[in-house]
Amino acid sequence: MQISAMPFLVWFQLLLVFPCFGSSRTCFPRCHCEVESFGLFDSFSLTKVDCSGIGPHIVPVPIPLDTTYLDLSSNHLESINQSMLTGPGYTTLVGLDLSYNKISKMIPTTFSRLRYLESLDLSHNSLAAIPDDCFSQSPLGDVDLSNNLLLEVTLNVFASKGQGKPINVDLSNNLISQVSRYQDKTIPNIQSLNLSGNRLKSIPDLQGIPLRYLNLDGNPVSSIEKGAFLGLKGLTHLSLSGILHLLDILPFSFKDLSALQVLDLSNNPNIKALNPKVFYSLNSLQELNLSGTGVATTLSKPMLKYLPSIKSVALGKNIRCLKTIREVQYHRAAGLSKKEVLSCHSGPGSVAPYVL
Numbered sequence: 308m309q310i311s312a313m314p315f316l317v318w319f320q321l322l323l324v325f326p327c328f329g330s331s332r333t334c335f336p337r338c339h340c341e342v343e344s345f346g347l348f349d350s351f352s353l354t355k356v357d358c359s360g361i362g363p364h365i366v367p368v369p370i371p372l373d374t375t376y377l378d379l380s381s382n383h384l385e386s387i388n389q390s391m392l393t394g395p396g397y398t399t400l401v402g403l404d405l406s407y408n409k410i411s412k413m414i415p416t417t418f419s420r421l422r423y424l425e426s427l428d429l430s431h432n433s434l435a436a437i438p439d440d441c442f443s444q445s446p447l448g449d450v451d452l453s454n455n456l457l458l459e460v461t462l463n464v465f466a467s468k469g470q471g472k473p474i475n476v477d478l479s480n481n482l483i484s485q486v487s488r489y490q491d492k493t494i495p496n497i498q499s500l501n502l503s504g505n506r507l508k509s510i511p512d513l514q515g516i517p518l519r520y521l522n523l524d525g526n527p528v529s530s531i532e533k534g535a536f537l538g539l540k541g542l543t544h545l546s547l548s549g550i551l552h553l554l555d556i557l558p559f560s561f562k563d564l565s566a567l568q569v570l571d572l573s574n575n576p577n578i579k580a581l582n583p584k585v586f587y588s589l590n591s592l593q594e595l596n597l598s599g600t601g602v603a604t605t606l607s608k609p610m611l612k613y614l615p616s617i618k619s620v621a622l623g624k625n626i627r628c629l630k631t632i633r634e635v636q637y638h639r640a641a642g643l644s645k646k647e648v649l650s651c652h653s654g655p656g657s658v659a660p661y662v663l
Contacts, residue, residue, distance in 0.1 A: 355377075358382070362382055408432050428451045459483060486502065507523065529553060553575045556585050590615055
């Protein structure tokens with residue numbers, strides 16, 4: 308029986324693309340090595356090494372030459388430097404987990420030899436500062452610095468030399484009261500920035516950074532001023548939830564956010580009303596969350612006129628407004644015409660319709 312050429316090609320490509328999981332190899336004592344084999348006849352393999360919870364004596368731990376991911380979490384490490392991340396296997400690392408240690412100090416050259424590192428987890432440590440240029444040699448795509456003791460941050464530290472790759476930065480749950488950027492240095496290509504749970508008293512100046520996602524939840528901001536988000540024309544998701552000190556959002560606060568699609572203002576109990584011009588220029592906004600605020604009872608047609616693309620508005624725990632299209636007959640001669648209606652519903656039924 309003759310085998311069709313097309314199924315054979317598909318079968319051959321699947322062998323090349325999909326890895327074989329589960330095999331293991333000899334590993335450093337108390338570490339666990341898992342091998343992923345790729346290609347026809349498992350001709351190419353990558354290794355994940357888990358050395359979590361062993362103790363601070365292990366570094367630098369010997370790892371296989373084809374190691375792509377190394378887990379050194381929960382080892383009571385108090386510092387980290389270049390010599391601790393040196394040796395065969397380290398130059399090919401793509402992912403490194405140093406979370407849940409006691410690291411309080413790094414030097415600028417700590418990660419300088421990790422030229423392929425894309426993911427770095429330093430969360431749940433005791434870092435109070437980030438040295439300049441400490442990430443500049445690695446093509447990082449994700450950096451997690453959450454739950455440390457950082458007091459301030461200069462965003463240029465996340466710029467890598469010769470790399471245009473977007474990076475996601477998590478700085479949540481630190482002690483950050485100041486965010487800055489050197490104007491004469493390379494603009495960091497940060498696409499996602501999480502600053503929730505810090506000590507920021509005002510919206511930081513992030514002009515020029517190509518952000519798409521920004522989270523400022525839970526900071527002690529009392530007022531959001533006019534033009535607070537200038538220069539963030541590419542921002543699509545903004546979260547300002549759980550800011551208990553927030554008393555006022557001034558008109559035109561979001562005026563540069565023409566690409567914004569999701570705005571979360573939930574759980575801000577001291578916001579009792581919003582001037583309709585707060586929503587000025589939010590022409591692309593599709594989702595708005597006002598639950599846990601006093602605005603739920605003051606949602607008005609003038610507000611909605613600034614939101615031509617809105618599809619969903621959350622007003623409370625079980626109250627959501629969704630846009631629908633209705634056919635309405637105004638006059639026999641005119642026939643049927645279509646109207647966009649924002650209908651709000653709770654458990655029992657409709658709360659109130661708003662015709663846009």
